[in-house]
Amino acid sequence: MITVDSLTRRYAGFTAVDNVSFTAQPGRVTGFLGPNGAGKTTTMRVTVGLTAPTSGSATIDGVRFADLPNPGLEVGVLLDASAQHAGRTGREILSVAADTMGLPRQRVDQMLELVSLTPTEAKRRVRNYSLGMRQRLGIATALLGDPRVLILDEPANGLDPAGIRWMRDLLRGFANQGGTVLLSSHLLHEIEVIADDLVVIGNGKIVASGTKEELLAAAGTLVRSTSPRDLAHALEQAGIPSTLAGDGSVRTDADPARVGVVALAAGIALTELRSAEGAGLEDMFLSLTAETQREGVAA
């Protein structure tokens, strides 16, 4: 379990992470979401001891990362796949990591196979790797020590569609075995498919956290009807604020059951009624982080 408690990291003149608290539970994939520069990476860097917190703490099963005797065996970390010595071969990078952790060399071959890097590719120097190959190598490094916890920053970056699917299955399997996964991404679809829990961060502050279902349910209801105007009017009469979208759908914060009752009472036939989940994470993300978006997207 990863526990981040009242974590703050200040730089001269600005606060990158502001009193952030959340947990990533074992057996679940926790998605860490936020616009560029929201503080995702800084939070992860503090968690693995690369950046010192200004205040607050981050622990892995109650222990500070820096106090773990052999962290590679307990926490798999991938923060930046490009952060490797370009003059080393892929195999050499894994061998050095395996040696550091005290693992047998055959573990290197197992990992290369797991991430589908061929023996020829493993002999090439990392400067000649594509981003996707570096990402695979980084994932291999993270999994090398058979850890219980994974901390991955944008792991899907640069992977081809098959690679993304592979990674998703891998992380799902890891969590199903009781592992803890914290992964950040700005690829909302990716997170939506894989995450069980979500932590949304904007301008260094947590703006929402909870299970995916809770958060998406909070996104309200989407309802369609043959006469959307009448529907919007009926909702208004019932004291439910709603918005009529250009595509003829009506959105409201009320839950679907209540909207259904109002429509029935008004005698309006519905063609679609559901929680706004499908539109989904993107809308939720944009509305939650609206004030912190660079583009100033309206909610």
Place this chain on the structure above:
Amino acid sequence: MTATTISAGTTAAIPVREPVRTIPTARLIKVELRKMFNTRSGFWMLISIGVLSVVATGAVIIFAPEDAVTYESFATAIGFPMSVILPMIAILGVTGEWSQRSGLTTFTLVPSRGRVIGAKAIATFLVGIVSMAVAFAVGALGNLAGSALAGVDTVWDISLSTAPQIVLGNLVGMAIGFTLGVVLRNSAAAIVGYFVLSLVLPGILVLLAQVRDWFSDLQPWIDWNYTQVALFEGGTDTAREWAMLGSTTAIWIVLPLVIGLLFLRRSEVK
């Protein structure tokens, strides 16, 4: 490169979890030694030590006049490229973690940065000792071959007390490189810094000593190059001369290394 779906069981290759123990220091040193030479630049540095030793030896055999075919000539010829390459190895061993950003992995696998730097220091020291041993051996072979070819007596004019001083002189150069690596944490800056300290600074200090009397007495206590050259010449004998070496070492190595380490341990690894 095709992606395959891996079943959930694959990552659990080690079924029983043993209690995790702290990474032993000997292992860290081994890893750091490996890292010094498993990159392309590191590999060629190592090769170049061997190649240049042989080339320098060959040059002495071919070009030196008969009376100069002595062990000292060989040692000096081999010593010059060594005194340049060894500090570079020391620099890159440290700065690579930042300039090549591999420190992101290194310091997540071993969060205690002091231990990593300590292991690097020991690995650098070992490389220095072994390289010097190789250089002395190549020089000895060259001396035997050279004197035989020139038909003169083999002259062993480096005493047993001088050899350790030459080794120490090279270790001082490596330590300066290492210190620059720790302080600057950038390959290019540290290499430039090394040449400034070893080529530009001595000239300035010598000039200063010539024009200012009060400084000429002080110079041997401040100019690390001065004390290093004394070592290369085997001329550090008196307590006063050793104290001078101690003084320049404290100023240029110990003090900056301590300050650099304090910053390094707190700095962000980007």
